[in-house]
Amino acid sequence: MLILRTQSKIMRLSLLLTALLFVGTTSHAQSPMESAIDSRSRAISPKLIEWRRHLHQNPELGNREFKTQQYIATHLKSLGIEVTLLAKTGVLGVLRGGKPGPVVALRADIDGLPVKERVDVPYKSTVTADYLGTNVSVMHACGHDTHTSILMGTAEVLAGMKKDISGTVKFFFQPAEEGPPGDEEGGAPLMIKEGVMENPKVDAVFGLHIASALEIGKIKYKSGSMMASSDWFTIKIKGKQTHGSTPWTGIDPIVVGTQIINNLQTIVSRQQDLTVAPVVITVGKFHSGVRANIIPETAELEGTIRTLDSKMQKDVHEKIRLVAKNVAEAWGAEVDVKIDTKTLVTYNDPALVAAMVPSLERAAGKGNVTPGIWTTGAEDFSFFGEKAPSFFFNLGGMPKGTEASKAAPHHTPDFFIDDSMLDVGVRAFCNLVMDFAGKK
16 A cells, blocks of 8 residues: 555656646747747848948948948838838838737937947948048947848848738838937937827837947846936137236136036036936037137037936036036126037836846847946937837847957947847847737
């Protein structure tokens, strides 16, 4: 009897273990949709590299991406995607799925920077172009070439699965993310002004940014405020010109300017609650004078403001104007302050992030997707987030085995991206599209 009871317990334990093993196996098994996304994304990996290197070798500055625009449009048209050229050099692609559902937008920026490349690769850029009257070297020094190729690949994969898509996918290929030249309109605000978020109205918008100091195959994200707003300010000071030997007979705008600069930093260190969010105020230009022995009449300061909280952003603007006005008045000078908002805070909708992180985990592997911290860099993707819930995340571009501290920063001549795993970005975008439709 004891032997029979023991055998019975062993049999029940065996059945339990088998059932648990079955559950564990099936819980990680891919659905046909996921399997199709994976296989199609991996299959086009060589194309992603080819497109990216072509774009890298042929960069164009913001609002001047004419060849890039045609390159993208030709590809989308070959897939049967509806194409509209807009925002000067932008491209809007529309893919209508085979089933009713929500409207999802995916965005990539397409412009290069006035930077001379030092990286010795076969597809190195040697392009030069005019930038505000100056001939400059041009380079994709921020990875927009990778973003463009990833979105081109995403369009190809999804076009091949059109009948399985619930809803509509909009592809935003956006020019001038780095800012349009001079006083021109451009970037995300112009895309929005020309209607990309409407007809049909976008329910959610997703974007990614390659990161030179994050290992390839990995994804980082942050719920809530992720990237800073970017405001550029100009402070013009009018004093009274005089001889350098008798400063008391004039009003020195250079001294006034230095006092303004010093006091601007107390806005950060003494007037903002940095436990809420960081604030950065940087003066990058100071122009004044023509001779060493002449105190000039005018001086001009230019700089940038970075905040990660919209209320703090408004408060900092007011305090900069107040500091400049009061310092100038104390010296008997006149001052004019101009502040231009270049981007808003890039804000990831917390509910959208919570719902969509599993989609990224399936694309990159659960252990490769981790929450990160906010940064004081800025993105005009933030304007899309004003119109619909948005989710922006970082994709790794650093070669395996590299120390992050030794990776060249963005916007530098030595900026380098390993493009061998761009298909992770394609899988991420495709999973987000399919999963968002399923959750609506």
